[in-house]
Amino acid sequence: xxxxxxxxxxIVTLADDSPLRRADPRTKLALSLSxxxxxxxxxxxxxxxxxxxxxxxxxxxxxxxxRMQIWRLKWVLIPLFIxxxxxxxxxxxxxxxxxxxxxxxxxxxxxxxxxxSEFRLALEWLRVPYRYAFSVSLAFQSIGLLxxxxxxxxxxxxxxxxxxxxxxxxxxVVSQVRHLVVLTIPAIVLTxxxxxxxxxxxxxxGFDSPHRSSYRRLKMERLDWLLLTAAAIVGILLVxxxxxxxxxxxxxxxxxxx
Amino acid sequence: MPPVIxxxxxxxxxxxxxxxxxxxxxxxxxxxxVHIAGPSGSGKSTLARCLCGLxxxxxxxxxxxxxxxxxxxxxxxxxxxxxxxxxLVFQNPxxxxxxxxxxxxxxxxLENLGLRPSEIEARLxxxxxxxxxxxxRHRSPQTLSxxxxxxxxxAAITARExxxxxxxxxxxxxxxxxxxxxxxxxxxxxRQDTAVVICEHRAEYVRAIKGLRxxxxxxxxxxxxxxxxxxxxxxxxxxxxxxxxxxxTVGLGGQPVLRNLSFSAESGQVLAIVGRNGVGxxxxxxxxxxxxxxxxxxxxxxxxxxxxLVFQNPDLQLFNPTARDEVLxxxxxxxxxxxxxxxxxxxxxxxxxxxxxxxxxxxxxxxxLATTLMRGPRHGVLLDEPAxxxxxxxxxxxxxxxxxxxxxxxxxxxxTHDLALAGETDRLLILGENGFVADGAPRDILRSETPxxxxxxxxxxxxxxx
Numbered sequence: 001x002x003x004x005x006x007x008x009x010x011i012v013t014l015a016d017d018s019p020l021r022r023a024d025p026r027t028k029l030a031l032s033l034s035x036x037x038x039x040x041x042x043x044x045x046x047x048x049x050x051x052x053x054x055x056x057x058x059x060x061x062x063x064x065x066x067r068m069q070i071w072r073l074k075w076v077l078i079p080l081f082i083x084x085x086x087x088x089x090x091x092x093x094x095x096x097x098x099x100x101x102x103x104x105x106x107x108x109x110x111x112x113x114x115x116x117s118e119f120r121l122a123l124e125w126l127r128v129p130y131r132y133a134f135s136v137s138l139a140f141q142s143i144g145l146l147x148x149x150x151x152x153x154x155x156x157x158x159x160x161x162x163x164x165x166x167x168x169x170x171x172x173v174v175s176q177v178r179h180l181v182v183l184t185i186p187a188i189v190l191t192x193x194x195x196x197x198x199x200x201x202x203x204x205x206g207f208d209s210p211h212r213s214s215y216r217r218l219k220m221e222r223l224d225w226l227l228l229t230a231a232a233i234v235g236i237l238l239v240x241x242x243x244x245x246x247x248x249x250x251x252x253x254x255x256x257x258x
Numbered sequence: 259m260p261p262v263i264x265x266x267x268x269x270x271x272x273x274x275x276x277x278x279x280x281x282x283x284x285x286x287x288x289x290x291x292v293h294i295a296g297p298s299g300s301g302k303s304t305l306a307r308c309l310c311g312l313x314x315x316x317x318x319x320x321x322x323x324x325x326x327x328x329x330x331x332x333x334x335x336x337x338x339x340x341x342x343x344x345x346l347v348f349q350n351p352x353x354x355x356x357x358x359x360x361x362x363x364x365x366x367x368l369e370n371l372g373l374r375p376s377e378i379e380a381r382l383x384x385x386x387x388x389x390x391x392x393x394x395r396h397r398s399p400q401t402l403s404x405x406x407x408x409x410x411x412x413a414a415i416t417a418r419e420x421x422x423x424x425x426x427x428x429x430x431x432x433x434x435x436x437x438x439x440x441x442x443x444x445x446x447x448x449r450q451d452t453a454v455v456i457c458e459h460r461a462e463y464v465r466a467i468k469g470l471r472x473x474x475x476x477x478x479x480x481x482x483x484x485x486x487x488x489x490x491x492x493x494x495x496x497x498x499x500x501x502x503x504x505x506x507t508v509g510l511g512g513q514p515v516l517r518n519l520s521f522s523a524e525s526g527q528v529l530a531i532v533g534r535n536g537v538g539x540x541x542x543x544x545x546x547x548x549x550x551x552x553x554x555x556x557x558x559x560x561x562x563x564x565x566x567l568v569f570q571n572p573d574l575q576l577f578n579p580t581a582r583d584e585v586l587x588x589x590x591x592x593x594x595x596x597x598x599x600x601x602x603x604x605x606x607x608x609x610x611x612x613x614x615x616x617x618x619x620x621x622x623x624x625x626x627l628a629t630t631l632m633r634g635p636r637h638g639v640l641l642d643e644p645a646x647x648x649x650x651x652x653x654x655x656x657x658x659x660x661x662x663x664x665x666x667x668x669x670x671x672x673x674t675h676d677l678a679l680a681g682e683t684d685r686l687l688i689l690g691e692n693g694f695v696a697d698g699a700p701r702d703i704l705r706s707e708t709p710x711x712x713x714x715x716x717x718x719x720x721x722x723x724x
Contacts, residue, residue: 036390106375115358115359115362116357116358117357117358117362123294132714140357141357145400152574155544155549156569156571156574156575157574157575157577158549159547159549159566159567159568159575159630160566160575160587160629160633161629169687185576185577186573186575186576186577189573189615190571190573190574193353193573194353197348197350197353197354198315198354198356199316199349200348200354201353201354201355201356202356202366203312203315203316203337203338203341204310204312204341204346204348204354204415205341205344205345205356205367205370205414205415205418206338206341206342206367206370206371206418207335207338207365207370208337208338209338209370209371209372210338211371211372212369212370212372213369213371213372213373213374213378214369214375215365215368215369215375215378215379216375247333257707
């Protein structure tokens with residue numbers, strides 16, 4: 001196990017310099033959901049879409065963030081790519097890998113430019129009841145803290161001489177796995193306690209009040225309409241005008257490659 | 259004028275944990291400050307929850323008696339109306355942060371009051387100014403120090419302007435300066451016609467509030483033993499040693515926390531390290547226990563020390579089905595004499611077959627200590643805030659145990675905000691931003707003003723007198 005190098009809570013920091021930070025959370029939600037739906041496109045159109053999406057990421061200053069997200073997935077992507085190639089063929093290997101990369105990129109775009117409270121407002125606009133929208137936004141902001149808590153638990157266990165998964169032969173596998181399982185108990189206890197503390201804190205500040213007001217209201221600006229119009233045009237082109245010259249040309253090249 | 263809180267023969271028994279609070283009656287008027295005192299397990303936190311309506315609305319159990327807040331019965335009125343009248347600040351500030359910025363944390367409670375945006379704006383600005391939090395308004399609450407988080411928790415509740423403010427162990431995580439400031443503010447609130455109810459172990463600080471009334475809750479939890487024989491087992495054979503720390507430097511998240519720290523300690527000592535919240539006390543213990551990457555040297559007679567660390571939060575270290583399994587975990591040939599001695603010493607014998615998760619916080623803390631001591635670290639133990647949330651009897655027991663370990667030749671290093679506890683050790687070190695600013699006999703250091711002023715800590719007069 002690595003020694004702890006950081007004990008500061010990991011907070012998801014916002015890309016404050018990104019022009020997308022100023023966009024309405026509904027716009028960003030729509031863009032991210034569109035990108036997630038685009039995974040259903042056939043390979044040729046998926047490649048075109050990813051090119052356009054990369055331009056959007058570059059414009060919003062999040063290309064590096066997306067690259068890091070994809071890099072973190074390398075231990076999933078590489079074996080999956082090899083396995084798909086060997087079992088089915090290069091076409092499936094490429095399309096599955098690109099789909100995962102696209103989903104990772106869509107996640108990066110939303111997380112780095114939207115606060116949990118903006119996310120909650122977007123969900124409320126979608127008619128999600130306040131109590132559920134609030135719970136989802138709370139879970140959204142707790143991801144970094146859970147990671148931190150898990151690391152602290154491992155260190156605390158190490159201080160007790162536990163959390164040492166050492167190979168001691170096949171006969172010891174069951175007992176070693178059992179030790180690993182019991183070590184998850186503190187994680188469950190802490191997560192449950194944290195959830196309960198947050199519930200108490202929310203109710204102590206009137207979470208169940210039927211007379212809630214909203215300090216901040218969502219407002220669509222010109223940037224939002226521009227982004228949504230551009231997204232709609234891309235969608236129509238990719239879905240509706242599949243037979244256009246340039247797309248046919250790419251499809252022909254890929255068919256030749258296959 | 260009728261009391262703003264009226265409690266008559268209130269008792270509560272939790273469905274899962276059993277008894278929470280024995281029968282209590284209490285009246286609190288506007289402009290009055292009441293201190294709820296009592297040993298661990300006497301029901302202070304349960305009473306706080308009864309007074310603001312969280313019990314019976316969020317907790318399952320048997321509630322008897324009657325509580326009225328303003329003109330509302332807690333068992334009849336909806337919870338949101340009760341918490342408009344009685345605001346509760348919880349013990350652990352970081353666990354009650356609901357949003358990602360300081361500003362939103364305050365806004366959350368104001369939105370739930372149904373206020374207009376202009377009114378929210380006005381109250382937000384006023385709260386930020388009053389608690390000196392303007393410069394943090396866009397920061398994440400999780401990046402603030404313990405004292406700052408406690409201020410924010412208080413700002414978020416007081417911005418709702420409840421006529422009653424209830425605080426559950428508000429000082430337990432604060433250093434002496436932050437504790438003094440908080441108590442001053444609570445006194446100010448009481449003078450401004452707010453009813454203030456403070457459930458707190460550290461009575462010495464709370465007493466500074468003028469006109470304070472104290473209600474003592476009697477607990478039936480077993481008292482720890484203060485009589486102890488020499489520890490059984492391997493400590494008896496420890497030969498004298500020196501712990502040497504030189505040039506210790508630790509960075510966290512890219513920020514330097516400990517810089518070029520050097521000190522040495524001898525076996526047979528009980529050392530206390532004090533300092534402001536966030537100065538690096540826990541980081542130092544983690545480095546000594548070998549859990550933290552560092553630059554510099556930490557050695558005992560030229561080799562790495564074997565020091566067991568007991569964490570602040572006992573839940574991190576407990577995971578077995580019974581207290582016995584917990585203490586004997588992964589010990590192939592446990593020394594049962596030592597086990598029996600430890601369990602008796604720490605008042606845990608009656609809980610041998612109890613699942614650790616059902617123990618009280620204080621009992622869990624003692625069990626975590628027992629697991630570390632049973633493992634028998636060769637050179638001693640490191641205790642991170644061992645007095646946190648413990649009553650006077652348990653603190654006394656802790657010092658008796660520390661003394662017994664030291665007399666058997668081990669080294670005990672503890673970090674604490676409790677200056678009275680630090681005063682009972684053999685040696686006191688004050689950790690500041692740039693290293694240790696004082697090191698010596700606790701009695702001398704507590705009487706000296708210079709080092710404390712240098713690190714922004716106050717020594718209350720009662721600590722020096724004692």
